[in-house]
Amino acid sequence: MSLLILSILFIATASQEIAVQNFRVGILAKDQEATNEHLKTIPAFSKSSELFSASDAGQRLYISFNLLNKADNSKFSGAQQVFLHFAQESGEDAVLVANPQASGEYLYDATLRVASKQFNNLAGKFKGSLIIGGNTIKTPINWYFADFQLALPTIPIITPKSQQINYSQLPEIQHEFRQPEKRPSAVISDFFTLVVLTPLLFLVGAWLKIGINFGNAPASIWVPIFHAGLAGIVGLFFVFWLQLDMFETLKYLAILGFVTFVAGNRVLRQLAAASKSKSE
Amino acid sequence: MKWLIVLLVILQNTLADRVLVLGETAAIKDTHSVYLNSITARGHELTIRAADDANLALFKHGELIFEHLIVLAPGVQVFGGSLSSSEISKFVDAGGNVLVAAGSNIGDAIRELAVENGFEFDAPGTAVIDHHNYDTSLDSGDHTTLVINKNQLINAQLIVGDASKLKPVLFRGIGLVAGRQNRLALSIIKGTTTSYSFDPKAQRVTNPVIAGTRTLLVGGLQARNNARIVFTGSADLFSNAFFGAKVNSANPSVQDKNAQSGNAALADAITKWVLKENGVIRVKKVNHHLVGETQPPPQEYTITDDVVYTIEIEELKNGKWVPFQGKDVQLEFVRIDPFVRTVLQNKNGVLTANFKLPDVYGVFKFLVDYRRVGYTHLYDVQQMSVRPLWHTQYERFIRSAYPYYASSFSMMIGLVLFSIVYLYHKEDRTTGVATKKSEDKKKQ
Numbered sequence: 001m002s003l004l005i006l007s008i009l010f011i012a013t014a015s016q017e018i019a020v021q022n023f024r025v026g027i028l029a030k031d032q033e034a035t036n037e038h039l040k041t042i043p044a045f046s047k048s049s050e051l052f053s054a055s056d057a058g059q060r061l062y063i064s065f066n067l068l069n070k071a072d073n074s075k076f077s078g079a080q081q082v083f084l085h086f087a088q089e090s091g092e093d094a095v096l097v098a099n100p101q102a103s104g105e106y107l108y109d110a111t112l113r114v115a116s117k118q119f120n121n122l123a124g125k126f127k128g129s130l131i132i133g134g135n136t137i138k139t140p141i142n143w144y145f146a147d148f149q150l151a152l153p154t155i156p157i158i159t160p161k162s163q164q165i166n167y168s169q170l171p172e173i174q175h176e177f178r179q180p181e182k183r184p185s186a187v188i189s190d191f192f193t194l195v196v197l198t199p200l201l202f203l204v205g206a207w208l209k210i211g212i213n214f215g216n217a218p219a220s221i222w223v224p225i226f227h228a229g230l231a232g233i234v235g236l237f238f239v240f241w242l243q244l245d246m247f248e249t250l251k252y253l254a255i256l257g258f259v260t261f262v263a264g265n266r267v268l269r270q271l272a273a274a275s276k277s278k279s280e
Numbered sequence: 281m282k283w284l285i286v287l288l289v290i291l292q293n294t295l296a297d298r299v300l301v302l303g304e305t306a307a308i309k310d311t312h313s314v315y316l317n318s319i320t321a322r323g324h325e326l327t328i329r330a331a332d333d334a335n336l337a338l339f340k341h342g343e344l345i346f347e348h349l350i351v352l353a354p355g356v357q358v359f360g361g362s363l364s365s366s367e368i369s370k371f372v373d374a375g376g377n378v379l380v381a382a383g384s385n386i387g388d389a390i391r392e393l394a395v396e397n398g399f400e401f402d403a404p405g406t407a408v409i410d411h412h413n414y415d416t417s418l419d420s421g422d423h424t425t426l427v428i429n430k431n432q433l434i435n436a437q438l439i440v441g442d443a444s445k446l447k448p449v450l451f452r453g454i455g456l457v458a459g460r461q462n463r464l465a466l467s468i469i470k471g472t473t474t475s476y477s478f479d480p481k482a483q484r485v486t487n488p489v490i491a492g493t494r495t496l497l498v499g500g501l502q503a504r505n506n507a508r509i510v511f512t513g514s515a516d517l518f519s520n521a522f523f524g525a526k527v528n529s530a531n532p533s534v535q536d537k538n539a540q541s542g543n544a545a546l547a548d549a550i551t552k553w554v555l556k557e558n559g560v561i562r563v564k565k566v567n568h569h570l571v572g573e574t575q576p577p578p579q580e581y582t583i584t585d586d587v588v589y590t591i592e593i594e595e596l597k598n599g600k601w602v603p604f605q606g607k608d609v610q611l612e613f614v615r616i617d618p619f620v621r622t623v624l625q626n627k628n629g630v631l632t633a634n635f636k637l638p639d640v641y642g643v644f645k646f647l648v649d650y651r652r653v654g655y656t657h658l659y660d661v662q663q664m665s666v667r668p669l670w671h672t673q674y675e676r677f678i679r680s681a682y683p684y685y686a687s688s689f690s691m692m693i694g695l696v697l698f699s700i701v702y703l704y705h706k707e708d709r710t711t712g713v714a715t716k717k718s719e720d721k722k723k724q
Contacts, residue, residue: 079484080409080483080484081474082484091493093473095476133423134411135422140411140474165651167651169610169623171621173621175638177584192682192683216704227696234695
């Protein structure tokens with residue numbers, strides 16, 4: 001029998017309905033009094049259009065309210081969970097506890113510097129909610145009442161690269177290739193090609209004008225070999241430019257050079273001998 | 281690379297794994313029989329012991345005698361035998377996987393084990409309380425029998441299974457938080473915004489250590505050696521009672537009334553992940569070569585070469601290695617820092633990337649570092665040198681350089697002609713150009 005009464009009592013207490021009254025929110029300066037002109041009263045279960053913003057860690061976050069028992073409008077103090085919940089866009093959140101005062105009012109009043117201990121190193125924009133719950137409360141309250149912009153002091157967490165764990169896809173990287181240097185137009189380079197060739201034409205022209213002869217040429221097989229060798233070396237350089245690499249060129253140059261050297265030696269010796277005999 | 285394959289081969293061969301299950305007493309065989317039978321049914325070999333059994337051991341002659349450890353003994357103060365939290369850490373270091381379920385009567389052994397792994401349980405005697413999301417029929421009045429919803433689960437199908445099909449899950453136990461330094465921690469099941477951890481008998485919550493979504497109901501991590509560890513505050517989550525229960529959430533927004541609990545499905549999914557039945561991937565083959573070839577060059581690449589990189593990745597599914605289908609694997613071409621990062625195109629487990637090597641020479645690495653929530657960490661490095669152009673590989677005929685070419689060749693031709701003229705020209709002193717002209721004048 002007594003058990004039945006107990007259980008009835010339990011059901012009775014478990015079905016208490018509560019209401020929030022005189023819900024006041026404000027950001028106060030350090031020594032400012034919590035009067036109504038500095039605070040904004042938000043009607044229960046509506047959302048304040050005002051953004052409560054604090055830019056200095058010395059400012060106070062002030063929230064006070066009363067809890068009433070709906071049945072007889074008496075002050076209600078049986079709530080176990082009286083939380084102010086601050087959630088960030090990212091889903092991270094912080095929980096502050098509103099404490100009952102002697103007057104029966106619930107109050108949170110602390111400077112941001114003090115509050116930052118509860119904020120888990122979060123700062124910036126928050127959605128503020130009031131959460132009331134308890135074993136005896138029939139309909140718990142979870143009321144999003146206002147937005148906050150709180151410049152809480154935070155400690156930046158720097159993670160060394162070796163300890164960073166990245167679970168997501170990283171941005172793509174395209175290598176930026178070095179751009180080739182700008183070159184002059186084909187017309188200019190072709191023009192100057194012709195310009196640098198004119199001295200050779202001038203040389204040949206001038207020689208023809210003054211009249212050249214080969215009167216000194218000794219009658220020797222070494223003469224054509226020497227000049228063919230010299231022309232061959234120049235020709236080899238031309239082929240080097242066209243297609244050969246240095247090592248192949250050196251190989252051919254060794255043969256050509258040797259022949260040209262021997263032939264040149266013979267030619268010059270004959271020329272020297274001839275001029276010597278003439279002067280004698 | 282090789283050791284990774286070796287490791288994975290070992291894992292594959294030991295799929296019929298030995299699991300040590302520790303309960304507070306042997307009664308766990310009855311209270312959690314459905315759960316334990318489901319593990320046996322998947323081919324694992326269970327050894328069920330009391331947590332304070334004096335003959336417990338994880339190693340024998342330095343070798344693991346179990347691949348996995350499941351601890352369903354919340355209240356154990358000191359493990360029996362050679363078991364201790366440091367021994368279990370050694371077990372994890374050797375590649376063993378651990379699932380730990382605690383409760384409000386949590387003992388020192390479990391708390392210490394959690395701390396070793398970067399998690400912290402709340403004090404004994406506390407419980408996670410949520411006045412908004414408790415079960416109306418199973419709860420005893422202190423709102424500690426919670427109903428977990430889909431949105432509290434981590435977004436990883438490999439760990440929690442298909443969340444969209446999951447029924448509400450029951451939870452009763454203690455809360456935990458991930459350590460601030462624990463960068464590997466995964467919040468497998470978070471608390472709701474209205475949840476908090478405190479003594480359920482307290483008249484008023486004064487200063488909760490754990491509250492809001494920071495509360496973890498199930499937390500886990502995959503260590504750097506791919507060993508998996510999961511901590512949960514509720515051993516009841518795995519119990520027959522909760523597996524078979526009907527869920528009635530106090531939250532009016534939950535539509536399912538009197539629905540079968542999703543505990544069995546969730547416990548199954550989490551256990552499959554911990555026991556490495558899910559989310560295990562390995563590299564089968566790696567190749568890279570020039571476009572149009574099939575083998576890597578014998579020595580090195582040249583800058584700006586067009587290169588094809590191919591990696592074959594396999595995933596373990598239902599005990600078989602099948603081609604991996606992920607589309608977000610990235611290749612990096614790294615010389616200290618990445619020069620190129622590109623997504624590999626997946627064609628039935630063969631992932632390829634075509635790209636042009638940067639115009640910078642040095643020792644580079646083809647690097648695939650694939651780390652996703654739920655999957656084992658895949659890391660493959662292929663080192664290759666990239667050399668600058670040979671002297672013959674530069675451009676040879678530059679239009680704007682033709683004046684230089686022309687002037688050099690005109691000099692050379694000039695030399696040949698000049699040598700002939702200089703050597704053989706016979707200057708007639710009396711009939712030079714000047715005198716010849718004057719003679720011509722006289723004749724006129």
